[in-house]
Amino acid sequence: MRILRTAFSALFVLVVVAAWALAQDSNSTGSLSPVRDQASAQLSMPPLPPASFNQVIDRMVEREHFFTAQVRHMHPLAETYIQNFKPDKEVGEAPASDQYFLGRLDLTDGTEDRSFLGQPGFGTRVVSKLTSLYSMRFLPLGFAQMVILDDDFQRKAYDFTFVRREFLGEVRCLVIDVQPKPHTGDGRFLGRIWVEDQDYNIVRFNGTYYPHPKYGYYLHFDSWRLNLRPGLWLPAYIYSEESDQRYRGYRTLRFKAQTRLWAYDLQHLAHNEEFTQITVDAPQTVRDQSDAGQDATPVESERLWQRQAEDNALERLQKIGLLAPEGEVDKTLNIVVNNLIVTNNLDVQPEVRTRVLLTAPLESFTIGHTIVISRGLLDVLPDEASLAMVLAHELSHIVLGHRLDSKYAFDDRMFFRDEETFDRLDFSRSAADEEAADKKALELLGNSPYKDKLASAGLFLKALQARGPDLKNLIRPHMGNGLASGKSIRMSALLNSAPQLQMQRTDQVAALPLGGRVKLDPWSNRIELLKAKPVALISPAEKMPFQVTPFFPYLTRLSSASPDKVASTAPVSTDPAK
Secondary structure: OOEEEEOOOOOOOOEEOOOOOOOOOOOOOOOOOHHHHHHHHHHHOOOOOOOOHHHHHHHHHHHHHHHHHHHOOOOOEEEEEEEEEEEEOOOEEEEEEEEEEEEEEOOEOEOOEOEOOOOOOOOOOOOOOOOOOOOEEEOHHHHHHHHOOOOOOOHHHEEEEEEEEEEEOOEEEEEEEEEEOOOOOOOEEEEEEEEEOOOOOEEEEEEEEEOOOOOEEEOOEEEEEEEEEOOEEEEEEEEEEEEEEEEOOOEEEEEEEEEEEEOOOHHHHOOHHHHHHOOOOOHHHOOOOHHHOOOOOHHHHHHHHHHHHHHHHHHHHHHOOOEOOOOHHHHHHHHHHHHHHHHOOOOOOOOOEEEEEOOOOOEEEEEOOEEEEEHHHHHHOOOHHHHHHHHHHHHHHHHOOOOOOHHHHOHHHHOOOHHHHHHHOOOOOOHHHHHHHHHHHHHHHHOOOOOOOHHHHHHHHHHHHHHHHHOHHHHOOOOOEEOEEOOEEOOHHHHOOOOOOOOOOOOOOOOOOOOOOEEEOOOOOOEEEOOOOOOOOOOHHHOOOOOOOOOOOEOOOOOOOOOOOOOEOOOOOOOOOO
16 A cells, blocks of 8 residues: 555556445435424534534544545546656756556455556556565555545544644645554554645645555655535645655665546546437427438548547547547647648648547547647647647648548447557557658648747757657557657657757746646546746756646635636645635
8 A cells, every 4th residue: 555665577557546425315205303303404504613623623534534435436547657867967857767557546345457558467466576676666556545645544543733724726724734643553644734624625635654664665745636526525636756765775766756637527428418418399390301411422421431430439538538528728729720721721621620638648649530639748848839740740641641440430349448448449650651741741830820930849859859768658659659759759850940959048948847738627527728827947957848746736616606617736825824
């Protein structure tokens, strides 16, 4: 549980987690006696505010037990991305290697290995043998279980100390230090918690677990929960970092990791509610339009067949939570695509669409006439010209007639387990198609409004070329083609016109850190582009291209009138409440 262990083989299992609480039984009928009427009225009234710190703790412990019951019945997606760091003479430290895990959390009946990635060891129960005294391996379960403060959170096991009141975004919180009492068991939480002051839910906890096991280590972490529905706070972000953890006497562990959770509302993502929204018109309003219609021509039939394959694949990806629903971000991407289409006098039928894959690895691909770009790639692109470069490459596949395998038009092809997604759906292109798309994309960009701004796109590719060898899991695609592979890089012709990459210059930003551009609602999977104000950099170390950074969501509390409000990842205020 929550442990970093020594191991020789890199057999990882992203054990994932989950939960939905059973509602109270409200099916009783008939009239109640006056005594029961009075008791029922008292129970339906909101509890009185705590009069003392002890009552606050009691209420908080009660709410945490309720949270634990909820989360054990939910099945969100959980993604953990880890970067190991090394000293760097230019910027202080830089990524040296990385690891990536993606799966669905499930703690309903113990831990279950349900990874989406087809690497050795995924999909089966694996025990990592201790065959080396010097190599460290991360267990995905350690990061996934940081969504829970304590599996058995009991007041008698802890000492609680009030620190202050503090706002996290719009939510006023009580800040409390928590220390386990001696001899109360292993794996107790040690650190600080933030408790919102209305219902007394824990919304953030920062620290580690204690005491450390004899043959392993507990990691430090900062775990955040968002108010995704009125009265419902659920895990969304976990940041973990170690900079001075020593193991085997002389080695130092240096890493940063982000865990993100989303796709809580799978029933909505599956469009199950559409059946209840069907409206049947009166019979007299239904008219037979067959006399005005006609069968599709062979060309039209082929286009419709391709579109059916395209829609089937998109629907499957959205249903399991990997693809964001259509929204405002797609409209922004479509503007860039339309700029390329109009300025090149293209007539593309059926129309080109764009969608966002919600995972971190940097990839883009086409599914028929739909361009898909990953959240991680959107995060790190520095400007619109760099985005246009990526979209121009994918648009070129469409213009050149590089088609989708029409086997996906058969609906039974979509009948597979979620964990098999990356094995069943493959949208990668041949090397020849990629080369042709690069050539065509340069032509499209040369006629576009971005033709004089491509130096920044080339600079982005240089940064990717420099960092890529150390970030193999970040640049490794899972559904399409990557931007870089070995020494080869997409759109390499733009490298020649790009300025020299200078890590010491604070005014030269070749690529952004992860998480810098896209805001995700973990409940509905809807995304928005962040509208944060530019921040002046004071040192080269703050550039952090492609790097993992901490989370600081701007917390908001939902009401029944505003169920779709989402917390952003803008910096929070730390001014204490008056």
